[in-house]
Amino acid sequence: IARSRKEYWGIFYSAAGGGVLIALMSLFKIYLGTKIDNHFWRSIAEGLNYGIGFMLIFVLHGTVATKQPAMTASTIAAAVERNDGKRAVNQKLAQLLVDVFRSQGVAVFGNMFVAATLALLITLFYGLYHGTPLLNDAQIRYQLKAIDPAGPTLWYAAIAGVWLFCSGIISGFFDNRCDYLNLRMRLRHHPLLKRLLPQRARNWFADYWHRNYGSLVGNVCFGMLLGMTGWFGHLLGLPLDIRHVAFSSANVGYTVASGGLGLWVFIRSIVFVLMIGGVNLLVSFSITLWVALRSRETKIDGWWQIIRYAWLQVKQNPRSLFLPPQENTENAPATEGDAEK
Numbered sequence: 001i002a003r004s005r006k007e008y009w010g011i012f013y014s015a016a017g018g019g020v021l022i023a024l025m026s027l028f029k030i031y032l033g034t035k036i037d038n039h040f041w042r043s044i045a046e047g048l049n050y051g052i053g054f055m056l057i058f059v060l061h062g063t064v065a066t067k068q069p070a071m072t073a074s075t076i077a078a079a080v081e082r083n084d085g086k087r088a089v090n091q092k093l094a095q096l097l098v099d100v101f102r103s104q105g106v107a108v109f110g111n112m113f114v115a116a117t118l119a120l121l122i123t124l125f126y127g128l129y130h131g132t133p134l135l136n137d138a139q140i141r142y143q144l145k146a147i148d149p150a151g152p153t154l155w156y157a158a159i160a161g162v163w164l165f166c167s168g169i170i171s172g173f174f175d176n177r178c179d180y181l182n183l184r185m186r187l188r189h190h191p192l193l194k195r196l197l198p199q200r201a202r203n204w205f206a207d208y209w210h211r212n213y214g215s216l217v218g219n220v221c222f223g224m225l226l227g228m229t230g231w232f233g234h235l236l237g238l239p240l241d242i243r244h245v246a247f248s249s250a251n252v253g254y255t256v257a258s259g260g261l262g263l264w265v266f267i268r269s270i271v272f273v274l275m276i277g278g279v280n281l282l283v284s285f286s287i288t289l290w291v292a293l294r295s296r297e298t299k300i301d302g303w304w305q306i307i308r309y310a311w312l313q314v315k316q317n318p319r320s321l322f323l324p325p326q327e328n329t330e331n332a333p334a335t336e337g338d339a340e341k
Helices: 005-035 039-059 069-079 090-130 137-146 153-181 183-188 191-196 199-236 245-259 262-295 303-316 336-340
Strands: none
Touching (some): 005 245, 069 153, 069 262, 090 245, 137 245, 153 183, 153 199, 183 199, 191 199, 245 262
């Protein structure tokens, strides 16, 4: 949650790095669709593409914007002050929601802007080099239909939001299991690792896996959930699939550049992608916040009052919704004028 300019731009650059890999993952997913006809094996390959890509983004300290709610919702629940009735202090929660919205917004922008821009550039260079568009007419029509909110797109986005929540639960489970099994000490004293690695390298390896085991496993599981959803829908004859904001923005870049569809189609498609992102975030954030509050036996006393406080803060300083404060004054000492007030 960015409360200073340094944290704000740190999130943007991290999300931009994630956007680069997301654009490449999206391109590889399109490639897999042209090479693998069997629905099951294509779903496995797409799931591995997602999972390994998410894991690589994590290792390289990139950010996938839609995975933030699993963290921010828990942070909100932990930061909630409780009185004797165990009810949240609304003003503090309202300020925290504004901070979360600003942080989530810059992360989504970083993912979308870089993923869509890189997709446009890749498609243009491909067309110049090969003399043919990257996507054919059937693929262009499919991609445009995939983001059209008039169809089941937003329902698919909600399913992706549920999987985002589940990935956070999975990560937490494996983090707890890692502590319970004392994975660090097991790896440090593993007989095979003692033969393969010197002590310093073995200690680093053990510490890294102990700290990141849950996140790495959670990313792989999240990718497989995304990849396999469409196959289960096909198998059961149910409307099951996923739509993810970052991948959809990359697909828009590939589609618009391949078809030469123009600025209006691009703008309209970006609006559709933002709707997908809104559903992704709303579903995952709502479920995670509900679970986090229940786990702490905390209640929020009236959402309308919280929204009212948040609106008053935004009305007083509109730029705070999109840009961080000039400096982080949260822990700064009060000035003489402030003390007199």
